[in-house]
Amino acid sequence: MIRKFFRKLASKKDKFDHLLEKYNLPRAYFNINRKMITKGVWVGLFWGFIPMPMQMLAVVATTPFVRFNIPIAIAMVWLSNPITMPPMYYMEYLTGNFILGQDGIDGITLTLEWFSENMGDIFLPLYVGTAFYSIIVSSLVYFVLNWLWIHSVKSEQNEKKYRKKK
Numbered sequence: 001m002i003r004k005f006f007r008k009l010a011s012k013k014d015k016f017d018h019l020l021e022k023y024n025l026p027r028a029y030f031n032i033n034r035k036m037i038t039k040g041v042w043v044g045l046f047w048g049f050i051p052m053p054m055q056m057l058a059v060v061a062t063t064p065f066v067r068f069n070i071p072i073a074i075a076m077v078w079l080s081n082p083i084t085m086p087p088m089y090y091m092e093y094l095t096g097n098f099i100l101g102q103d104g105i106d107g108i109t110l111t112l113e114w115f116s117e118n119m120g121d122i123f124l125p126l127y128v129g130t131a132f133y134s135i136i137v138s139s140l141v142y143f144v145l146n147w148l149w150i151h152s153v154k155s156e157q158n159e160k161k162y163r164k165k166k
């Protein structure tokens with residue numbers, strides 16, 4: 001399933017090669033294979049869960065340390081957008097409170113004044129929850145996606161063997 005989608009993308013190779021040559025971009029960061037895609041998802045989700053500006057630049061800054069598919073990673077970062085950020089960060093805040101064994105703040109009002117007064121109480125639980133989701137959940141998604149990809153390849157191979165026997 002997944003491989004077929006990326007094979008169709010790879011079939012439009014001429015235009016893509018011209019783009020890479022024009023801007024002198026390394027081809028390795030655009031490879032479409034299991035390892036590059038799953039690592040791209042992992043890196044993108046890792047940075048996407050962290051409440052910070054310029055998440056896409058953080059993805060690009062990660063490239064010297066981990067080889068991954070950059071477009072996939074940037075797409076994963078886009079999962080945290082202005083619409084999804086408030087629920088994500090609230091979930092991370094609640095998770096951080098749970099991990100720390102704290103009660104949350106009561107009487108929340110969505111004003112800049114309230115946030116500036118309570119930032120010290122919000123900061124630690126938010127980033128503890130952020131660490132949980134960035135490390136644990138992105139790694140879990142990486143391993144599940146890797147397993148699904150391998151399982152998909154094996155099922156395709158079994159289908160081919162079955163068709164040949166007929």
